[in-house]
Amino acid sequence: MSATTTAPATTLVDVVVTNEQTRVPWHAGRASIEGGAIIVTLTGRRTVPEETTESPHSTFTITAIDGGGRARRFDGLKVDRGGTRLPRRVVFR
Numbered sequence: 001m002s003a004t005t006t007a008p009a010t011t012l013v014d015v016v017v018t019n020e021q022t023r024v025p026w027h028a029g030r031a032s033i034e035g036g037a038i039i040v041t042l043t044g045r046r047t048v049p050e051e052t053t054e055s056p057h058s059t060f061t062i063t064a065i066d067g068g069g070r071a072r073r074f075d076g077l078k079v080d081r082g083g084t085r086l087p088r089r090v091v092f093r
Contacts, residue, residue: 008067015064038092048090
């Protein structure tokens, strides 16, 4: 595998972010895993729900399908405010 090839397990589609406190889901679309963080990059008309970034204490579960077709689940994540660049990029750790 060359250095420019993306591993299938690091590409996520059908991404759903669920606030663990309110149980409200957000259909985020696509994401990637980079350096231990899940990075949701929004394109087109997709937007970040306000409640996602309102409270620094909120935790999230992310479910998705990776590039290899496997179901993935990540629990207890928080928004990384330092890496997040609204309105087009939200980073979870």
